Amino acid sequence: MFSKTCEYALRAVIFLARQSEDGKRLSIKEIAKGIGSPEHFIAKILQGLSKKGFISSTKGPNGGFFLDENQKIQPIKDIIIEIDGNKIFSNCILGLSECTENHPCPMHHEFKPVREIIKNLLDRYTLNHFIEDKKLNTTFLTDKINYN
Template identity: 60%
Template sequence: MFSKTCEYAIRALIFIAQKSKDGSRVGIKDISSGIDSPEYFIAKILQDLSRKGFVQSAKGPNGGFFMEGKDLEQSVADIVKEIDGNKLFSGCGLGLKECSENHPCPIHNDFKHIRQQIKDMLENSKIEMFVKNLDLRLTFLKQ
């Protein structure tokens, strides 16, 4: 459903939020290990997300990535839109370019309801919620 870049971005932001809630900062090696991603790939993703304000970063010996209050209020939908664009929320279920209400593909009418449910779920899924569920051991990021 998501690109690999988007999957890593979501997992990394949740991991950083959980590990930095006490004010600490998390390094690339820890993030990579914690979410089971290639180090160079996650570094590139986080550099981009930092520039766009999804995560904070600090350089130096005590540097690393961290998230603050406003960062925790971001939804998964915000991340998906930034990384993968709006296709998940508006694209054709069969990948057709011309699919619309006036010119529907064979699954258009059923898929638009599913697409809306996915959008609603991701908009209501905030980073802070995932951190709480991880702390309660209701969910996990890596086996």
């Protein structure tokens, strides 16, 4: 559904949210290991997200990546749009460039409400949801991530 870059970005930001809850700052190495990503790849993603204000970072011996309170309440839809653009919410499910309301593909009218449901879900879900899930131990992201 998402590009590999977007998947890694989401996993990294969720990992960061769950690990830096108490003000802890995480290094690229810690995040990359935690989500099973190559360090150089996740470094580039995180630097871009930091420049755009989705996450925060500080340099130095006690530096690293972290989230402030405003970043924790931002919808994950915004991160998706930053990385992959708006296509998941607007493109044809069959990948047809000419699919429109006036010239629909065979699945257009069936998929349109599904696309809207996905958009609304991702707009409602914030990083705080993942922090709460960790506290309640109600969900997991992958068996490769160790949150303890």
